[in-house]
Amino acid sequence: MTADTITAADIRINARWLVPVEPANTVLHNQAVIIQGDRIAAVVSREEADARFRVRETIDLDHHVVLPGLINMHGHAAMSLFRGMADDLPLMTWLNDHIWPAEGAFINEAFIADGTQLAMAEMLRTGTTTFADMYFFPEIVAQMAHDAGMRAQVCFPLLDFPTPWGSGPDEYLDKGAAFIRDWQGDDYIMPAIGPHAPYTVSDDPMVRAVALSADTGAPIQIHLHETEFEVTEALEKSGRRPTARLAELGVLGTRTQCVHMTQIDESDIALLQQSGAHVIHCPESNLKLASGLCPVQKLEEAGINVAIGTDGAASNNDLDLFGELRTAAMVAKVVAGDAAALPAHQAIAMATIQGARALGREHDLGSLKAGKLADIIAVDLSDPFLQPVYDPASHLVYSNHGRQVSHSWINGIPQVQEGRLTRIDVPDLMLRVQSWSDRIRKQ
């Protein structure tokens, strides 16, 4: 190889271990990830990197495992300001008697900005590089994520009743269509449509949401089959399961993300298969609200794409996706009655490539491959709690928690360095959070 075959690049990450996600079930040793601009230029052995690339900056991660940034496919970021405010309640009591009154009293643009920044700080610090959000004032969420350089699918909310963001379906859909127009094509933001749930959105707005998705290509995300109560109430009122109703209305399709799905029978599986809709599994929220559990293994065996989300910090109560993976892997085994259900690599795929697939972004997110966007994280395995290291993939799921994340890059830009956030002023954020919690506590 001669000097003229040497390519200039921006960053070289030397990784002790690498979990590229593609190819599946793979752990590589002593690799180099080369970043040029916002993309991965190469994933090669260190010897090949020496021969082929001259870089501006080299980062040696001698005790670390490097993998694609995690994708948190469901949450309500600003609800972090309600963390721990109403615990130990079932879904409908939690929503009707606590969360919706609190949202009515406190939600405004400043609440959304501060709460979203708090959530992003936690997600970035624990390895998430892309998050999917469904909440009020999506234009503020989008701006905050864009300014922080964090990738986000931001759903505008759609409900039958008024909230601090709109008076009813007409206004939600008008403002939502403008929101999609404003943000579509952005480097960081994927605008999307968020009909809240089958029990809060009637047929006409649901059909108009489907038409908006068809016109714009925007994804739809909806809470679906979260509890047994939701399904039995729908059966009593209309004789149909919510999935059957949504299928008839045209809601289910390849751009649709169904969040929760803890109640599933064979007819639901058939509808998910036929439509190509994605399922977003939120095990910790489902456990905490005693909602039930999604049969992940069964869905994956049926060829349905399952991604993972934390839900909001008011029902979890954290946004650590590594913790969520550990819970998901543990409960999958009990739900399937099979200790082999959801092994470590499959769990990591759920938080990376399968999230990218649900977003329709598999071509440029979710794995460490030349040509994909440089959304990358590193986890430091040098802690005594993580010794010895026989299999780094096992540690990522069963032993690690997100606080071991030492580095992250989004679009090739550093977001976490040596465990510190580079772009969020944490002391200033803490002052604003304190002020919100003082006000909320008084109420």
Ligand SMILES: CSC[C@H]1O[C@@H](n2cnc3c(O)ncnc32)[C@H](O)[C@@H]1O
């Ligand atoms: C349409 S904005 C989002 C809306 O959803 C509420 N919410 C938060 N978590 C859940 C959940 O697990 N199931 C149903 N609804 C949920 C949130 O408080 C907002 O009002």
Ligand SMILES: [Zn+2]
């Ligand atoms: Zn939710």
